[in-house]
Amino acid sequence: MPDDLTLLRQYEPVIRYNRGELFYPCSVEDFVAGSALFRRTDDEPEELAARGSLTLDRLAELGRVHVGDIIYLQQVDGPLTRKEYKAWRKRPDRVKFKTSSRFAAVGLLSRFVDAIMRLTLLLRGRVPGGYAAAAHNAYMNTPTKDDCHYYGHVTRDGGYLVLQYWYFYSMNDWRSNFGGVNDHESDWEQVTIFLTDDEEQKPAWVAFSSHDEVGDDLRRRWDDPDIEFVDGTHPVVYAGAGSHSGAYLKGEYLITAGVPLPDWLDSVRRAFLRILPWHEDDDSGAIGIPYIDYKRGDGVAVGPGQDKPWHPVLVTDDTPWVRDYRGLWGLDTHDVFGGERAPAGVRYERKGTVRQSWGQPVAWAGLDKEAPTDEWARGDLEAARKYLTQKLADTDLELAERREALRAARAAERAQGISPQDPTPRAEELAEEVEEVRRRQMVVRQQLEGVELGLDPRPLPVEPVHAHLRHRAEPIKQDENIRGRLLRLWSAASASILLAALGMLLLFDTTGLLWPIVWIAFAMLVIEAILRRRLASLLMALLVVGLIWLGLWAAWSLFTGNLRVGFGIVLLLAAIWMAVQTAREGIRSR
Template sequence: MSEMPEDLVLRLLRYYEPEVRYNQGESFLPMSVEAYIRECSLWVQHPGREPELLVPQGELTLDVLAQPRQAAFGAVHFLRYIEPLNLADLAAHRLREGFVRREFRAGRGRLARVGFGSRLLDALFEVTLFARGRVPGDTAAAAVLAYQQLMAGDPHHTYYGRVVEQNGWVVLQYWFFYAFNNWRSGFFGANDHEADWEMVCVYLAPVSSDPGSTPDPANPRPDLRPLWVAYASHDFSGDDLRRHWDDPKWHKNGSHPVIYAGAGSHASYFRPGDYLAELELPFLRPLVDLTDRLQTSWAKLLRRYQLKEEHELEQTHLNVFRVPFVDYARGDGVVIGSAMASGSAETRFLHSKPQRILWSEPELLQPEPGWVLHYRGLFGLYARDPLSGEDAPAGPRYNRDGSVRRAWYDPLGWAGLDKVPPPAEAVQRLLARREALLDEQAQLAADIAARSEAIVTLGVELAAMESQPHLQTRGRLERQRLDEAIQATDRLRATYAENEALLDALRQHADLVKTGQQDPRSLRKHIRRAHQPSSPLGLSRFAEGWAAISTGLFLIIFVLLFLLARDSLDVGLGALLLLLLTIEAAFRRRLEKLIVTATG
């Protein structure tokens, strides 16, 4: 935790507070947890029993939520935000929603972005919604109405912040709370769930003052410089979560990081676009891992990485055993940002200039409020869904199982920065390591000199023995000793040469860090898998239509084969798959490749 005064913490958070750009048609924006809690009821789910109401709606407050509660193993505390709509309210909402939904267009190629196998798995996944725990269909509609009514009385949009000082870094952590995630029902995504927490971090490091520069008078801590920013993501972890502040491949508005929020999912992205996300099903995990390893090994075997450009290297390959979804993060809707930020010129909006809203005063999470520290339950409905995350999340401090989030107790390690010291400390460590290496080199040089002397002595002795037959046995032993001594000395010389190269690298890097500059080539070297928006598809409308009907066509014909030709099911299924794959390849202009692969 930080020892800064509260007013300084607030000013520092506001100076770097993110600007969030949403999609047209987004229904839910960041809001106050307190306002949300007032509309909730508190429940507990014991294993094998019906849910039990603990605090009814209208009586729940943050103070009540913070009260410690004991329960048996396996019990889950959760909130309920809304009740299902009656038919009249639902019909009225659907009528209004028809006009709102016109603001969002998925665009062509949504289904054609993935192959037939992935679309088939997606169809089977959708069928499982009827058999597993999920948020009821009218819950999303009720959530929209409840949220609109709530915001009509309190139209403020806020975030929750904290400052953590760890290993010389100053970490600014921003938490955004949403009343509902309607990714599935609103934008063809993977899941719906009540409540949603999203988080980003800005990492500041101490810097020495530059006499030639003029500090920003609005900056409350000019002695700190932003070096990294990290956006939380379910599909990425560690180094892949963060970008260097000077990396030109992500957007910022002055001192404010720009977040492109996924439509309905509210996931954070560095650049605008449509992102292909994949949902991993637990029972397919072995096949997913095997496919990933085979794809990686095949790529290395063909040395593809040496033949591709940097942006191609950062593309993630798709796995046929993961369910694909598109997360739309176009940033063409409402923008919530700082009053200190100027209008951004970095991104051209797809339509007219969007509505801009200013952040309200942030809420501090330090010292930790009781509802953050003591409530380990879920902030919405417990749907008991084991697959796609229809269960509500826990609070900012905890995971769904009640354990503490790594991003909370170790924000450096969460983003892979536990191995990266601040620049001032890095210089000290580089110089200290160089001094230690110089001492090691001196010891190596002395050892090499002594061993070289011994080798020469052994060589002289061996030369003297070669003309003396009675010394043959000893000569063989001396030859073995000489060979071993030469090999050991050669290893020491190789180590000495490598250390010389390392000394030069340490010196160069220390000089670079001292200047405060960053080698442009190293800004993205830490990234193994990058968030990359999908490229536009060049497929025809017929291909898009085929992508929409092919999966259903396969399932219908499969059922007919099962009912009418069960004895020839294997032959018929094989012929059906061959026909569908041939049509698929033709639409994707890969028919020739398919024929070569099949006959080669």
């Protein structure tokens, strides 16, 4: 059997970055050596180790001493000055990055909320402007900046041999340089490959760390055509610009940062969105703020046979800096949402608990329900058959006992002349118990039949490669015609136009605001619908809203005693309904 390092090298991923990427996987040893360590206090942060005094062993030692404290590393003292920042932007080695319109793919509500959330950055703890540039200068001054490292972790879990590749970046500059959700000093990303834990050690699944996917959606089967390979064993990862999260297909991905709402308000929002003609673009479970994660793969590639090779480092649960340092790997901004705070290390969450992806990778990727091989599945089926057979026998015995009791109760009723149409409470109770046991008996029988079918000599069916996916992440499609360009222009400006219009109304007219606001909103919806080719759908949605309003008006009129108006509206709605039905019948008869 090959050793852990040999296995890791055999399946090393290839990571393809965007042209214009500033940070690549680097050495944690170099990062720590150039960082200071601080402890958060109620006042000013307390420096625990000065910059230049830290090693990985010293970091582990201080981590043991300060368990329970909030401690964090910091590589740079602060952001660049305006003059330094201008000089940094003009660096000859800095490639200009071309962004896309993130708003063209989403509705007006998301743009409005985005404008508000951008303002909250002024109140939240955040990475200051120019900090990413300072971090880039520090990164470029690192002697080993051209060496790309990964930290390999090999474990066994649930019949799988798990190969994990952890990558450390000294900065996530998604917001400041690529228009993304957030910035934070340092970034950990990973690729996990699941081999069968048997003599063959065949690759079965692969999972990339991602922003929007969890559980089943994280992983792909090894034979998935979405996965690109180099030399047959090295899966290709398309890394996000600044965010460094992974994707299977190259392109630009719409990421929705959800704003959590109270349940009642979210229910109202969902009901309203159902009547909008483009609700499928906006409804992500919360009000979504759209961002683009660029994963074009047109820049530097790292991995076997690429621009830069990997420098692997093996780590385990017993590696001191992995085990003992629970602090943050970068600036602690105190951001209440967490997006601008640095992450903890490979083993821990920020609150000090063990990451599920580290400690329980099979559960993290939703693989507890997937047997690694058909042979393993048959073993599970044999065990299930034995268990269900015994359970069915126990249920049959229980049914016989309950049925005997029920029949005895019925016989006693007959002896007393009690009609079966009017049973005693005890007989009713026994009858319900018999029905409950029969329901359980039927469930067990159905389960046992399924198990028996799975044990058929024929091979188990091979499911489609995407059968397990609830949501298959795909890059957005760009519309390059005139309408597409107008949509992107409108998308970029619409939220500002709406806010400006509301501001002008408040400044110059303090009375009668309702109808101007309604007409402004209506005009913007019409423009949006035309650009999205959804005008007919919008008109239908408005018709539905109008009918609902008429129904509510009718109910209110009847409730308040205005019978003439109430019945008049009811007759009008009935006439509309009959006209619709007549039209449908006419269309069907053609």
